[in-house]
Amino acid sequence: MADNVRFPVPDIVRRRAEVEGLPGRDWLASLDDNLHELEHDWGLTIGQAIAGGSTAFVAEVVDTAGQISVIKVSTPGSAIGRREAEVLTAAGGKGYVQLLRHDPARHAMLLERLGAPLHEFDMPYRDKIDILCGTLLEAWMPVPSGAAYTTGVDKANSLAMAILERWQQLGRPCSQAVLDTALMYCRDRAAAWRPENAVLAHGDPHPANILEVPETDGRRWKFIDPDGLAIEPAYDLGVLLRAWHEGIAGRHAHDIARSHARHLTSRTQVPAEAIWQWGYIERLSTGLHLMELGEMEQGQAFLTVAEALTQPEGH
The missing domain is CATH 3.90.1200.10 (Aminoglycoside phosphotransferase (APH), C-terminal lobe)
Incomplete structure (x- = not known):
């Protein structure tokens, strides 16, 4: 891992990405830059990865108004066959976590912060x-x-x-x-x-x-x-x-x-x-x-x- 990486990837997420082959390895290589860009584009400060998932980088974020939410950037393989963002958009927060922002090209979602599972x-x-x-x-x-x-x-x-x-x-x-x-x-x-x-x-x-x-x-x-x-x-x-x-x-x-x-x-x-x-x-x-x-x-x-x-x- 490079010394200048700001957002270390949990081992379980790294292993999942590597199993996905070239798309997963490319995702790992570009993740730090993508997170920096999302901070700028969405006006956020992204914290360190939190435990829980195995197929995405997930972290708490703070916006310029001090509001805390969660960013999720999924590995490309984990998104295949799933319509997560579409379901969350259709739900509008009813029964599901609220989707606040979505960047399909970077497999990134900004979600409301919830409590314990x-x-x-x-x-x-x-x-x-x-x-x-x-x-x-x-x-x-x-x-x-x-x-x-x-x-x-x-x-x-x-x-x-x-x-x-x-x-x-x-x-x-x-x-x-x-x-x-x-x-x-x-x-x-x-x-x-x-x-x-x-x-x-x-x-x-x-x-x-x-x-x-x-x-x-x-x-x-x-x-x-x-x-x-x-x-x-x-x-x-x-x-x-x-x-x-x-x-x-x-x-x-x-x-x-x-x-x-x-x-x-x-x-x-x-x-x-x-x-x-x-x-x-x-x-x-x-x-x-x-x-x-x-x-x-x-x-x-x-x-x-x-x-x-x-x-x-x-x-």
Whole structure:
């Protein structure tokens, strides 16, 4: 690293950029100059990078009036297939962090400053689920016309392909029955997609992607880092269901997991079967992805639950 670099890049962000090849290396080489230019163009003083993300340089900034906000400059590869700025613009601060300024050429966004993420709060996962559901109800909106968002068909088909490929590459770490169930559910969700039933969904609404609104004492929350999908609301709820492992073991594992899906329905009025299917797909996909990244124990935990859910109810 050069001695005159003013904005050191966190190691995890640097590694992500380097994995992206030449575009990522170019991004690293030009980042310091881009941040200097953004300071000038937007009238800001940029602080040092803050922890939390792995695909962007994120730091607090102060403008000439003394107002504090957050700048985010994403790696070029992390922006592919995502419509973060478009979702934030469409939301206008409702359910999502407020987008204050955007420079697409430099993958830069100026965002309102929020508080701590939900995953840092010591509370039962069920309570976090209720916060997430309430904020999703605020955040979901009609799909804007004229934009080519990833659809429910696209998402189901891409997940099916990724699951099959990773299952084979990892040496078939779960049973054929688990794989077949997930692929069946992918076909079901693709067939069920209808544009009139789609919302502009977050795409990855886990507890690290929702932050407390300052000075509201946990009463208001907003999402960050949306992918932006034109998909049924059940997909976002399936993402919540995939990590709800509590109590899912033994003879009644299936019944307990089904009760979790029904709880999500009780909070949102979204049909439980669609939530169940997306949750199962996401659980297997996430487990395989974690194992692919070398997180074998964490990934296996997802697969173990998927195995339990594939058994007949009550067995």
